[in-house]
Amino acid sequence: MRVDRANELRADKPARRVVKSARWLLLKNRESLAPGQDVQLKELLAANRAPFVVHVLRDALKDLWSYRHRGYAERAWKSWYLKARRSRIEPLKRFAANLKPYLPGILAYCCFLLGTNLIEGINNKIKVIKRMAYGFRDDAYIFLKIRAAFPGVGWRNLFSDEPLARESSPTLATLAPGMC
Secondary structure: OOOHHHHHHOOOHHHHHHHOOOHHHHHHHHHHOOOHHHHHHEEEEEEEEHHHHHHHHHHOOOOOOOOOOHHHHHHHHHHHHHHHHOOOOOOHHHHHOOOOOOHHHHHHHHHOOOOHHHHHHHHHHHHHHHHOOOOOOHHHHHHHHHHHOOOOOEEOOOOOOOOOOOOOOOOOHOOOOOOO
16 A cells, blocks of 8 residues: 555655655554654654555554453454445455454454464474374373373363363363353
8 A cells, every 4th residue: 555655656756755664654553653753653644544544443453452352342343344444445445354254263362362372382282292192092091181281271171160071081072162
């Protein structure tokens, strides 16, 4: 979008230079701006409608990660999505359409607060256990090895307070029931 705007301003060299040099300024968080950059950002956003709309919607989308209740987050998402689709900015509309299939995962973050770093670590540990368990014939034993690798969980279901039955072996259905 910024490049398209710069190409439109080929004749006006000073305005084009301002738009071309604004990439990092537009990507920075407001808290990270240097003392003079906040004025420069305000001037840039006041001069151009499209970057202003994208910047405001970017901040609104970042706020989505602060919700801790799925219903509020879903309402905020629907509001953001509607604004993005009505913005008449094609790259923003494409971004919103591409982000929509990931909505269940985004909303799940509100309930469980698990970032990708923790999930990647857990998956790595499980892969190592599976490699070590090659040749075991008992799936329940592999699940017990996985549970032993994460001792803080104990004998309770990961996502609720009801205890698991000790007689039955844990399955994915008992370890990860429906979200929220």
